[in-house]
Amino acid sequence: MTGIWLFFVPVTTGRLSNTLFSMKNSESLDDLAIFHAVVREGGFRAASRRLGLAPSKVSSTITRMEAALGVPLLRRTTRSMATTDAGQALAERIGPLLAGLDAARAEAAETAKLVRGRLKLNVPGAVMPDVLPPLLAVFHARHPEVEVEIVVENGIVDIVEAGCDAGIRYDEVLAQDMVSIPIGPRKQQVALAASPNYLAAHGTPSTPEDLIKHQAIRYRLPGGPLLPWLLVEDGRTITIEPIPRLILGVNAINSGLSFARANIGIIATFRNWLEEDFAAGALVPVLPExxxxxxxxxxxxPSRHAPRPLRAFIEVCQDHHEG
Known part of the structure; x- marks a missing residue:
């Protein structure tokens, strides 16, 4: 703070109607707090213990204040201390002020913990069913004042140009100049599935090559190629390109399961999306090994200097990241 603090202190003596108390600000608040502690604690030594200051510091502060005011504030003897009329008036006036300052500090500290604003995320459809909802549930519980906007896009997006604070993607499409942290499961398994009726009509594949002869439900990136099917054979990853019977844009990734349940063909998607269908028998695993x-x-x-709502979301992601 800068400037001058002015306090008009009414006194009850006939000699003075008002005393103008003026001190430079950095010292005035400390000095007033020391004086008020002396009055409240009933002595210099008690005030010094309360404030964690040397008794000589407390005593010299009161002496300096009295010199600045030109009026005694305390009557001191070797055994006792009492306020003068001017001292009592000053203590009564500044008590609420100091209490208000303490309350203001406490309120400011509490406000500093409150996160407000907007968080805009650019995410693929793959994280919408089960990865993102639990994270946002925790985030909203911790920071109810933050408005979250989700833009669902599956292609490669410049999140800065799109006006987003952050994005969610998988390793193969992450920009190299971005800071990134894992969220959700550390690993996901890509599974193949089909309905029992489809397999009864077309047979169950026993090798990756058998998939070429089957009807496939496949996804295409926006303006890009069909997503390949990847399988493991003899410890290495191989690519299978079955002829699609149905092609879906990845923005419709959730609907693919409905078509698989309707006996249209074999689908490749995340295993965690298939668990309920496996448990219910609506779909069965294909080549699970x-x-x-x-x-x-x-x-x-984009950088480590993230806005506050994003920093708060990062903390939630780190707290709830699965092994």
Whole structure:
């Protein structure tokens, strides 16, 4: 703070109607707090213990204040201390002020913990069903004042140009100049599945090559190629390109399961999406011993100087990252 603090202190003596107390600001608040502690604690030694200051510091502060005011504030003897009329008036006036300052500091400290604003995320459809919802549930519980906007896009996006704070993608499409952290499962398995009726009609594949003869439900990136099917054979990853019977844009990634349940063909998708269908018998695993693992999704953002809502979301992601 800069400037001068002015306090008009009414006194009850007939000699003075008002005393103008003026001191430079950095010292005035400390001095007033020391004086008030002396009055409140009933003595110099008690005030010094309360404040953690040397008794000589407390005594010299009161002496300096009295010199600046030109009026005694305390009556001191070797055995006792009492306030003068001017001292009592000053103590009564500054008590609420100091209490208000303490309350303001406490309120400011509490406000500093409150995160407000907007968080805009650019995410692929693959994280919408089960990765993102639990993270956002925890985030909203911790920071209810933050508004979250989610833009669902599956292609490669410049999140800065798109006006997003952060994005979620998988390793193969992460920009190299971005900071990134893992979220959700560290690894995900890509699984093949089909309905029992489809396999009864067309047979169950026993090798990756058998898939070429089957009807496939496949996904295509926006303006890009069909997503290949990856399988494990003899410890290495191989690529299978079955002829699609149905091609879906990855923006419709959730709907692929409905078509698989309708006996249209074999689908390749994340295993965690298939668990309920496997448990219910609506879909069954195809070549489960060949399913590959892949790294899980990552949250990425332009720099380490992230805005506060994003920093708060990063903390949630780190706290809830699965092994």
């Amino acid at each position: 060949r399913w590959p693992d892949r790294t899980g999704p990552r949250l990425y953002y």
